[in-house]
Amino acid sequence: MPELLEAELYAEALLPSIGERIERIVIADPRTVRGCRESLEAVAGSTVAGVGRIGKVVVLHAGDVEVALRFGMTGRLSVDGVSPIERLEYEAARGSPDWDRMTMLIGGQSVTLVDQRCLGSVEASPDLSGLGPNADWVGVDELRGRLERTRRAIKAALLDQSVVAGLGNLLVDEILFEAAISPTRQSIDVASHALGRLHEAIDAVITTQRRRGGSHAGPLFPHRTAGALCPQCGGPITKTRVAGRTTWYCTSHQR
Numbered sequence: 001m002p003e004l005l006e007a008e009l010y011a012e013a014l015l016p017s018i019g020e021r022i023e024r025i026v027i028a029d030p031r032t033v034r035g036c037r038e039s040l041e042a043v044a045g046s047t048v049a050g051v052g053r054i055g056k057v058v059v060l061h062a063g064d065v066e067v068a069l070r071f072g073m074t075g076r077l078s079v080d081g082v083s084p085i086e087r088l089e090y091e092a093a094r095g096s097p098d099w100d101r102m103t104m105l106i107g108g109q110s111v112t113l114v115d116q117r118c119l120g121s122v123e124a125s126p127d128l129s130g131l132g133p134n135a136d137w138v139g140v141d142e143l144r145g146r147l148e149r150t151r152r153a154i155k156a157a158l159l160d161q162s163v164v165a166g167l168g169n170l171l172v173d174e175i176l177f178e179a180a181i182s183p184t185r186q187s188i189d190v191a192s193h194a195l196g197r198l199h200e201a202i203d204a205v206i207t208t209q210r211r212r213g214g215s216h217a218g219p220l221f222p223h224r225t226a227g228a229l230c231p232q233c234g235g236p237i238t239k240t241r242v243a244g245r246t247t248w249y250c251t252s253h254q255r
Contacts, residue, residue: 002071002085004056004135004166005206005214009084010069010077011053014060020107022046022062032101032113034070034123043067043124048106055131055165068126072119078112085214135166136206140199147191154190154198155183156243167202169245170219171209175201177221180232182254183242224248 002010025044027033033040046063053059058077060067069077076083102122103112113120133142135158146163147154157163158172167175176183179201181194190198221231228237235252 002056002075003168003171003214004053005210006085007053007056007058007071007166008210009214010071011051011058013077013079013084014048014051014058014111017048017060017106017109017111018050020048020109022048023105023108026103026105027101028103029101029118031118032115032121034068034121035126036124039065039124040067040122053134054128055134055161056168057126057128057131057165059126059128065124066126068121068123068128069113070121070123071113072115072117072121074117075113075115075120078110078114080109081112083114130162131165132161132163133165135164135171135202138164138199138202140195143199143202144191144195147187147195150187152187153184153242154181154187155245155247157187159243159245169247171205173224173248174205174209174219174221176254177223177249178205180253180255182251183247183249184240185255223250 022044025041027037030037043062043065046065048060048062050061051058056071058069060069076085099114099116101113101115101118103110113122132146143164147157150157155172155176158167159169179194179197181190181198222228223231223237226239229235230237230250230253233250233253235250237248238251240247
């Protein structure tokens with residue numbers, strides 16, 4: 001969290017900056033800068049030529065340079081103090097000016113990376129070649145080819161941004177629940193026997209969560225709590241860890 005849908009909202013908030021000049025870059029916390037700080041500061045004076053998104057990364061095209069904005073667990077983007085997302089799941093209830101890590105003055109407006117835990121980053125000329133295709137665009141054949149390359153648990157593979165880009169812990173749990181696939185099942189087995197269900201579930205969950213406003217709006221299914229019962233089959237919901245992440249699933253219908 002944020003996941004691809006939150007990055008999509010942040011990218012949309014930046015669209016009015018296209019054609020505007022980046023007047024100044026203020027780095028309040030050097031820990032936020034990834035790569036060369038001088039390269040980032042040199043972007044000042046450029047004109048914003050476009051805005052894009054790759055997975056969870058928002059890309060600002062500033063002249064001949066790309067600037068990547070990553071949001072970590074608690075990162076948000078605000079424009080003149082207004083963010084398309086008021087609060088994230090793991091963010092404290094009250095904000096603080098100390099969370100303003102980097103600000104770009106673009107066309108008279110302030111574009112600020114707000115990040116409580118300082119796990120997000122900003123980087124000029126990033127190497128994004130290691131990212132897989134956007135999860136909301138990936139085709140069945142490409143998804144099959146990427147999953148067939150590994151015997152890892154399917155949840156671990158879907159969280160790997162080099163396999164598909166944009167999915168985080170909540171979306172993956174929701175997708176696997178919808179597809180009736182255990183998060184511990186091997187990726188190569190899913191690619192062979194349950195790929196159609198998985199691909200349909202990716203599209204269905206992302207589409208539904210997009211309509212609801214994003215992953216931060218909360219889970220689709222009220223089952224991510226201790227003692228909960230599966231809304232599909234009535235079986236018990238299990239909490240475990242897969243790929244180092246907290247995982248909720250139904251051991252009865254997710255196989």
